Amino acid sequence: MKNNELKVTKVLAFYLGGQILGLVLGVIIQTLISGAFSTTYFLDLSSWLFGVLLSLLGFFYSLVGYYGLVKGLVWQVVGTLAGALFVSLIRFFMGLEPFNLTTFGFSEPAWVVGALVGTISFMAGVGAITDWYKWALGEKTADHHHDIEGFKKYFGVSLDHKVIGIQYTVTSILLLCIGGLFALVFRTELSNSSLEFLSLQLYNSLMSLHGMVMIVSILLGIAGVINYLVPMLIGAQDMAFPRLNAFSFWVAIPAAVILLSSLALGGFDTGWTGYPPLSVRAPLGMSMFFVGIWVAGWSSILGALNLIVTVLRLRAKGMIAFRMPIFVWAATATSIISLTATQMIGLAFQLVLFQRLMGMPFFDPTKGGNPVLFQHLFWFYSHPVVYVFILPGLGVISELLPVFARKPLFGYKWIAMSSLGIALVGFLVWAHHMFSSGMNEYLRVPFMYSTLLVAVPTGVKFFSWIATLWQGKLTRDLPTPFLFVLGGIVVFLLGGLTGPPNATVSTDLHLTDTYFIVGHFHDTMFGGYIFPFFAALYYWFPKATGKRLNETLGKIHFWLMTPSFLILTLFMMRVGLLGMRRRIADYDPALNFDVWHLAMTVSAYLIAISILVFIFNIIKTVRGKADATGNVWNSRSPEWLVPSPLPAHNYDQEMIVVGEPYDYGLEGSKYVEFIQKEVL
Amino acid sequence: MSDNHNNLSSQLNQGLVIFIVLAFLTFIEYMVAITNQSLLLLSIAATIKAGLVLYYYMHVYKLAKLDEDADQSSLTWKITTNRLGFWLFILSDAFLFAGLLVTRFNLLGLTRPDLNQVLGLIVTGVLLVSSFFMNRAETYIKAGNKNGFIFSTVVTLVLGVGFLLGVVGVEWQEAPFSAGDSAASAVFFMMTGMHAFHVLTGVIFLGIILNNGRRDLYSSENYWAVEAATIYWHFIDVVWIFFYPALYLIGILG
Incomplete structure (x- = not known):
């Protein structure tokens, strides 16, 4: 019980911390841009929403640590900034205005390229393209990856x-x-x-x-x-x-x-x-x-x-x-x-x-x-x-x-x-x-x-x-x-x-x-x-x-x-x-x-x-506790004929369809049969 | 051995015959365009060319053999599944290019932008020859001939880069208009740009299979990545078969 309370406190702290940090950062950035501080910056929608993003990050971080989604989001923010800065640099060398204060610092092309780069880096960060990358390099990967528990x-x-x-x-x-x-x-x-x-x-x-x-x-x-x-x-x-x-x-x-x-x-x-x-x-x-x-x-x-x-x-x-x-x-x-x-x-x-x-x-x-x-x-x-x-x-x-x-x-x-x-x-x-x-x-x-x-x-x-x-x-x-x-x-x-x-x-x-x-x-x-x-x-x-x-x-x-x-x-x-x-x-x-x-x-x-x-x-x-593992609705569909929830890779027996799917109420009719897999 | 050899050379010859027919049809298209500009003849020629590439170079008929192997753990089953998925991707991508053609005809009707005809014919030829060598690369790897595969892939890759340089490096710089001038110029840059982007990804794909082929990762049974790269490269060619007349040949100068 004590442990649970600690955890709730931690999650709340990270959530609120993210919100406050985002808001303060937003106010600082606005002060730097305009050169003067004003209390109205605390009511600015963009800063609040930036805070929401950070607070969600903090929320997920306090739940699972630096893993998966959290890693992806961090990489996305970094990727977006990197992409936007890269475009700004190119604009600078082309003789264009690299930054634009009316569009939140970066110019519009920089934001767009940043968003795309951010997407790619999110995918890299979360690990959704790791296997393909290895295949392109000619490495082999396991057919199945086992999920972590919980x-x-x-x-x-x-x-x-x-x-x-x-x-x-x-x-x-x-x-x-x-x-x-x-x-x-x-x-x-x-x-x-x-x-x-x-x-x-x-x-x-x-x-x-x-x-x-x-x-x-x-x-x-x-x-x-x-x-x-x-x-x-x-x-x-x-x-x-x-x-x-x-x-x-x-x-x-x-x-x-x-x-x-x-x-x-x-x-x-x-x-x-x-x-x-x-x-x-x-x-x-x-x-x-x-x-x-x-x-x-x-x-x-x-x-x-x-x-x-x-x-x-x-x-x-x-x-x-x-x-x-x-x-x-x-x-x-x-x-x-x-x-x-x-x-x-x-x-x-x-x-x-x-x-x-x-x-x-x-x-x-x-x-x-x-x-x-x-x-x-x-x-x-x-x-x-x-x-x-x-x-x-x-x-x-x-x-x-x-x-x-x-x-x-x-x-x-x-x-x-x-x-x-x-x-x-x-x-x-x-x-x-x-x-x-x-x-x-x-x-x-x-x-x-x-x-x-x-x-x-x-x-x-x-x-x-x-x-x-x-x-x-x-x-x-x-x-x-x-x-x-x-x-x-x-x-x-x-x-x-x-x-x-x-x-x-x-x-x-x-x-x-x-x-x-x-x-x-x-x-x-x-x-x-x-x-x-x-x-x-x-x-x-x-x-x-x-x-x-x-x-x-x-x-x-x-x-x-x-x-x-x-x-x-x-x-x-x-x-x-x-x-x-x-x-x-x-x-x-x-x-x-x-x-x-x-x-x-x-x-x-x-x-x-x-x-x-x-x-x-x-x-x-x-x-609550798991007490509905059987065929709750008395259905003929194959997923209900085996206990819930199904393990990874679903059925451990081979399924054969022998009849019509929706013949409810007809005596002796059957939709699927399971046969034991042959042991080789 | 000699049977195998005969098979290889007959397949290479088939690729060559198709290439010659494609080149001939392209020449006919060009002649039609500079003489009477018949929209019907140009469409027929482009459709025949696309059909030839789809059948003989992309082997679209392989899709019909869905249930040849019921054992779901076998390699052939996996490759057949991959092939089906990849073709669905191609279908989806085709809708993007179809949308670009719709855009072009909606905005420009039967006029065309003022482009360098000689350069257009050259880059079209370069892409066609690269398609020919891509077909040879696949035929070689299917026969287990690594050196032939490497040589043909390198030639395809070089020609692909040549096409990119021709379009982006020369045509874009030489064009007598810039992207913001008119709808016609915007359509030209959008169509060639989207196509060039696909050529670029195709070149990257070719680089990957070249690198992996060099390290003996493909055999005459297991060369799915090469097949996918081939389908992709020929698809880029099919797109250009329609884009070339749409941008360079159809209609009067706008």
């Missing part, structure tokens, strides 16, 4: 897909909380008309970062669930390329740091879309945003590559395509999009970055450029990416429904193909975001019809879910994961039904850039990702830890979050229809929206409280 393994490079899956998921929840916090701040500002405590610039930065931080969080969240589940579901030992898998996760950490650093480095005001010409003129934070997303894109691309190869090459014997679990189908469809389309947003952001840094006028109409080109490239990724977000979620819904309804999944083949269908149609709809952008008018109608086509495979999913639930043997007391599945279906239906009005040109011209779009979008994201993500967490938590999350707390979480969320988005749509513009910090009191916005703000806080309940539930359960 929780410390989660802070360093591990090649085990389950460890990486948990690393992804925890990082995702952390970013979800940060993104949610941003939303709470500007939601509070919006609770009545007139500006209360945020500046316009800060409002815009928070609103833009809320979007992109959430997107990165969702990308990491689905990568986490996919990484954890897919090898287990298909009976593989690990992903096809374990080192690439570790690389994909770790490269997302410096990406998140760079992305969040944009808030400290001047922020930006374009929203998450970063359209030029505004993004060409935005402050330095814009460049950090572009670089951060560019790096995060590599995480997405390489993870997707790894998954496709894993599914194609590592399935258990007898698992033909139409006996794969639906989640694996969904993950594959998702990965096809991530693998290819991500390059387009990377390219779009690079082009703006080059225009900012070197004046290459891609989007400057006075020199032959075209701002609409950016929107085409941007949406070619950013529309399909919403299917990246929702397809795994819809896969989770299809995966869990038959387990709780105790009935076969209705229309298995149609569900499997509908995921691929959504992914493929998703490539052909991007310009529906641009109906009012001034693109060629003849493009409007084809893109309207292709967008409405998405409703067909999505409808297939809904009919299958309803038919699966029909006459299902539900228990009177619905378990938490099932509640989240049902909530997801209802919310996603709302999101789906509000889609066609936006896809139809005539109505979209009125709805575009209003809160109606915001409400629609949040409905699809919560229904397609957040609800299924929580369902998956509650459902597979016993698999990962051997401990089951508390049911009562889980139900409080659900019943607090769902009604608040419905109020939030329905009110958004209402004020949107009445003319509330999106992305604005202030609105006219004469519109009489104050009370609606206040209700939305209260709902947002209730959602935040429900998330706190969830986190409390996790902490409480993890500290």
Whole structure:
């Protein structure tokens, strides 16, 4: 007990020490730059955020010492400074101004190169590229590296897909909380008309970062669930390329740091879309945003590559395509999009970055450029990416429904193909975001019809879910994961039904850039990702830890979050229809929206409280004892037929698929069999 | 032994024939461009060239042999898996270059920047010859001929550096415009720059396999790194097969 208290004191001391050190350093730097001391420097946002970075470093250091993540972050800071200084030196020799006080000391090119060098040095520091480096030098390395025992393994490079899956998921929840916090701040500002405590610039930065931080969080969240589940579901030992898998996760950490650093480095005001010409003129934070997303894109691309190869090459014997679990189908469809389309947003952001840094006028109409080109490239990724977000979620819904309804999944083949269908149609709809952008008018109608086509495979999913639930043997007391599945279906239906009005040109011209779009979008994201993500967490938590999350707390979480969320988005749509513009910090009191916005703000806080309940539930359960090591949900899926949690390399017996995956309630049917490995 | 030898020489000859066809098609492209500028003919020629490289130099058909070996601990299984992963990477990268082509046609339409035609033809030739030697390097290592491999890889590497010097060292300096002048100049520097960056990484890759090949780390069964470097190098060539007409040949001077 005494030991524990000491440890808590130490962690707190390091955390607070980091914060104070960062703040003091920030004040000293500002004093040096301006030549005079002022007490207002203590209120400076950049210094505070610098302090947050240092305090997190101190926090992790006090937990695990100079290892893995801590080492990587230290190397990243050093690498960033080295890269930036190198560019400053080159600028000096070229006769340019080496330093620029208006952009936080270094010039903008120096910051960008520094961020990239920092990313590489993070990867070297954390140890994610050590093996590849040795291979390039012609050295051999062990096929498997054994993980160290205890929780410390989660802070360093591990090649085990389950460890990486948990690393992804925890990082995702952390970013979800940060993104949610941003939303709470500007939601509070919006609770009545007139500006209360945020500046316009800060409002815009928070609103833009809320979007992109959430997107990165969702990308990491689905990568986490996919990484954890897919090898287990298909009976593989690990992903096809374990080192690439570790690389994909770790490269997302410096990406998140760079992305969040944009808030400290001047922020930006374009929203998450970063359209030029505004993004060409935005402050330095814009460049950090572009670089951060560019790096995060590599995480997405390489993870997707790894998954496709894993599914194609590592399935258990007898698992033909139409006996794969639906989640694996969904993950594959998702990965096809991530693998290819991500390059387009990377390219779009690079082009703006080059225009900012070197004046290459891609989007400057006075020199032959075209701002609409950016929107085409941007949406070619950013529309399909919403299917990246929702397809795994819809896969989770299809995966869990038959387990709780105790009935076969209705229309298995149609569900499997509908995921691929959504992914493929998703490539052909991007310009529906641009109906009012001034693109060629003849493009409007084809893109309207292709967008409405998405409703067909999505409808297939809904009919299958309803038919699966029909006459299902539900228990009177619905378990938490099932509640989240049902909530997801209802919310996603709302999101789906509000889609066609936006896809139809005539109505979209009125709805575009209003809160109606915001409400629609949040409905699809919560229904397609957040609800299924929580369902998956509650459902597979016993698999990962051997401990089951508390049911009562889980139900409080659900019943607090769902009604608040419905109020939030329905009110958004209402004020949107009445003319509330999106992305604005202030609105006219004469519109009489104050009370609606206040209700939305209260709902947002209730959602935040429900998330706190969830986190409390996790902490409480993890500290409890492992008493749920068996088949908690009475599932047929192979991972539940063996005790939880699984060891490294999953199954010690060979798995053979002998039947259909979702034949619940059929006598004598069997999905998989385990056979003892032959001893040679 | 002699059977093996015949096999080697027939494969080398095949590489040579493909090279001659590619060179001939490039010449045709150039002639089309200076006579009637038919967009259709240029596209057909570029597509045929890309198809030839994909099939005969990059051996894309090997991807179809996915389940030849079910034993997951064997070397062939691992190489087949690696090959699949590497091709997916190439596919992803291809989308980046496709995006650059979209950018080029969106901004410039059927005009082209004012570039040195002779220099363009020379660097294209240099890259084509390097592709030919890259194919020889792979053929040699597959036959277990270390000296042939080393020689061909060194030639490829030197030609690759020559291409980089030609584009970045000469073409960029000689161009009658700078990057910030117009959308056309920006597109030119962006496309050649992104391609040159890939050539640079390819040269580094070649340096690695040269160093490891020198130390006898590859055998006729286990030469995956060489195969990967080969696929990558030919992919760079395929990209240039489309970039060369897009930048130098198509359309009228803008």
